Amino acid sequence: MNSILEQKIDELKAQFSDRRTQVCDIEVVKAGGTAKITGTVLDEATATAVQSHFPAIPTELTILRQPEPEWLAVSTTLTGLYNKPGFGAGLDSEPHNGQAVELLRSEENWAYVRQTDGYLGWMYRPYLAAKPATEPTHLVSEPVAPLHLAPDAGAPLVSRVLGGTAVSVTETQNGWACLDLVGDLTGWVPAHMLRQLPLPTLPEAQLRQRLVADAYSFTGVPYQWGGSSAYGIDCSGFAQMVHKLSGIQLPRDADMQFDNGRAVEPPFQPGDLLFFASPNGHRRITHVGISLGDWQLIHSSRSHNGVYVDNVQAVKHLRETFAGARSYI
Structure with a gap:
């Protein structure tokens, strides 16, 4: 019975295993011959899933998202979103000044937050302030x-x-x-x-031209894992930034961008996104760049240590790991 219950716990946690957007940290606690499910979940929907999965077992869950949350905003030029509380933790992204975040919980000087795109992580609390009542212009x-x-x-x-x-x-x-x-x-x-703001809607050809022009303006910016600015930027942060400048919201990471975009085939148009997978056979999306037209690509590349232009067909590791293309236009 115990092993079956633990197996069901593991199955449910696997459904909510993406720490970037989900929280389902639950366990079975036994006392006095009875069992209950305890732990922390992100929201009511996750709590409902837990209760539905174990209809005969009581639950005692902490739900992070509240009906009336506390909203904060970045009060420095830039700050880090980390996968754990601490400056030595892995950097996942870099929210800019004024970016709003939903406070989920605090731990000393660190805040566990949810961005408006659903991305979760830890921010240094002294770099956050109350969200302004006025909207940006x-x-x-x-x-x-x-x-x-x-x-x-x-x-x-x-x-x-x-x-x-x-x-x-x-x-x-x-x-x-x-x-x-x-x-x-x-x-x-x-x-x-x-x-x-709001940014005007442009004809498709003009929009694609602007995406390319904005992408070129970041040429030479250094590569930085988790980076989201001209101080240092990674491949998916670069794709997200270039689209943001035209009012198009992309998910933060390359695999998310691949999963949510519209599939397109060659010949690729300027502004299409080209994706690449890990070379170990698992075909996990690990890299993205912006097409300048067909196979010409501008991307934030670790091998170049920055934003530069390549031709996919001329670069062996790009040619062999190409996994498909998507568009948000």
């Missing part, structure tokens, strides 16, 4: 926008604002825009480095 469209004390290129730098950051413009003056950032930081950036 613009999106930073250059890889890096210098933030000046005054609307003058010769004025002292206050900070830098990274591409993909959603910001609030409070004033414009002679080609400059004043930004009010989360964290009580204000300053001026050249207005041409911003795109007004």
Whole structure:
């Protein structure tokens, strides 16, 4: 009986095993000859699945997502989303200033959060502040926008604002825009480095051209696992960023992007995503790049240590591990 119950626990946990978007940390506790299911789950839907899987066994579950959650926002230029609490843990992504997160629980100076795209992880709590009541008005469209004390290129730098950051413009003056950032930081950036929200819907050909132009603007940015900015970026972070600049929301990781995109066949159009699998035979998606047209590819490559252009057919390891293409256009 015990082994059967434990097997059913393992089967259920396997259904919710993707720690990036799911939590189902449960176990069987026995006391006084009776058993109950205890643990922590992400939401009501997961709790219902547990209860349905064990209809005859009492459950005592902590549900992380609440009906009225506490919302926070990144208050620094950039911060890390880690797979465990601690700066030495694995870096999964890098949310930008103002990005909203749902607080699930706290552990000393660390917050376990859920991003609006469903991605879960740990953030350093001092780098978070209360989510602003106002919505952002613009999106930073250059890889890096210098933030000046005054609307003058010769004025002292206050900070830098990274591409993909959603910001609030409070004033414009002679080609400059004043930004009010989360964290009580204000300053001026050249207005041409911003795109007004909501982003307009472009004809497909024009949209593809802009995706390519935005991708080229990150050329030479170093590769960084979990990176999401011009300070360092990984392959899926690069694909996500380029699409974000045109108002297209992609999942964070390459396998998620592959699973959720629309399948396309050669010849590939500029802006299509080309995916590659691990070479060990399991065909697990491990890499993604953006087509510049057919097999010409721009990607954040570990072998190049940054964002560069390759031709898939001319590079042996790309040619042999190509797994398919997807589009979000």
